[in-house]
Amino acid sequence: MSKYAVGVDVGGTTVKLALVSESGEIFKQTSVPTLGDQPPEVTVNQIRDAVEEFKNGLSPKDSIIGIGIGVPGVVDLDGGTVSYPPNLKGWGVVRLGDHVKKATGFETKVENDANVAAFGEGIFGSGTEQESFVMITLGTGVGGGIVINRKIYRGVFGGAGEIGHISIQQDGPICACGNQGCIEVFIGQQHIVDFAHSLLPMFPDSPLARIGQERRLEVKDLSIYANKNDQLSIHVFERVGKLLGVALTSVLHILDIRTFIIGGGVAGAGDFIFKPAEDHIKSHALTSMRPSVKLIPADLGNNAGILGAAAMVFKG
Numbered sequence: 562m563s564k565y566a567v568g569v570d571v572g573g574t575t576v577k578l579a580l581v582s583e584s585g586e587i588f589k590q591t592s593v594p595t596l597g598d599q600p601p602e603v604t605v606n607q608i609r610d611a612v613e614e615f616k617n618g619l620s621p622k623d624s625i626i627g628i629g630i631g632v633p634g635v636v637d638l639d640g641g642t643v644s645y646p647p648n649l650k651g652w653g654v655v656r657l658g659d660h661v662k663k664a665t666g667f668e669t670k671v672e673n674d675a676n677v678a679a680f681g682e683g684i685f686g687s688g689t690e691q692e693s694f695v696m697i698t699l700g701t702g703v704g705g706g707i708v709i710n711r712k713i714y715r716g717v718f719g720g721a722g723e724i725g726h727i728s729i730q731q732d733g734p735i736c737a738c739g740n741q742g743c744i745e746v747f748i749g750q751q752h753i754v755d756f757a758h759s760l761l762p763m764f765p766d767s768p769l770a771r772i773g774q775e776r777r778l779e780v781k782d783l784s785i786y787a788n789k790n791d792q793l794s795i796h797v798f799e800r801v802g803k804l805l806g807v808a809l810t811s812v813l814h815i816l817d818i819r820t821f822i823i824g825g826g827v828a829g830a831g832d833f834i835f836k837p838a839e840d841h842i843k844s845h846a847l848t849s850m851r852p853s854v855k856l857i858p859a860d861l862g863n864n865a866g867i868l869g870a871a872a873m874v875f876k877g
């Protein structure tokens with residue numbers, strides 16, 4: 562008899578669902594559009610239908626033992642309550658865990674998506690050897706999740722780990738959160754591309770100077786050309802890495818956690834970002850806290866959400 566969990570990742574555009582084994586294998590996977598401007602019952606019904614389909618496909622000796630859901634925004638563990646998630650405008654305050662449990666009959670755990678991704682890396686990904694680590698997801702925004710002694714550290718009210726909103730410049734550009742100079746306004750995907758465009762006149766010989774006149778650059782262009790020794794791309798990533806290092810130095814000082822797992826699309830640049838970030842931490846952190854600092858790449862890629870959600874059922 563095998564046990565399975567359903568992992569659900571409620572993203573801005575799609576809801577991804579997977580049937581996952583205890584060892585982190587994905588047996589079935591599906592996705593439906595996120596209908597975030599409609600009442601939450603619509604999403605609950607989508608989840609119910611997918612779970613029903615997974616269940617019907619199982620042999621009689623196998624069973625689903627629960628559902629894990631990752632959602633954007635702050636989650637109160639009481640009833641898996643989600644409050645005003647960004648991108649899900651029709652939701653307000655929703656006891657999502659209770660609703661899904663009622664609709665499906667399965668125990669349901671709900672957690673913030675960045676926390677879920679971090680937990681997933683700890684159970685199934687590159688954090689399996691790490692008791693405690695901080696995960697940073699570099700994408701459109703900058704997400705953070707803190708794992709201490711193999712448990713998500715949620716803070717007193719569930720909002721811990723908002724690393725993207727560490728301000729590194731008090732009079733800096735205004736962030737979507739309303740604060741100024743958050744790390745996210747410097748190293749969020751679109752800001753990296755803006756910075757690259759602003760440098761084009763200074764690097765007329767870079768192949769990106771031509772491409773950047775024809776269309777808007779993407780971070781993956783920078784990754785491709787950094788690997789071909791393009792100095793513009795390398796310069797942009799050095800700045801991203803250094804600024805990431807500035808933020809992580811503060812995280813290190815507060816938590817004394819020395820392992821950082823870096824994921825998200827922008828992290829595809831690898832050592833072009835990791836190396837300057839690590840160098841910055843190791844030359845700027847309190848001397849006593851520098852040893853053992855390491856940055857490692859995340860392992861689960863786009864499946865971090867569904868695998869982390871399933872991991873909460875098995876190990877949460």
Ligand SMILES: [Zn+2]
Pocket residue numbers: 725726736737738739740743745
């Ligand atoms: Zn902010």
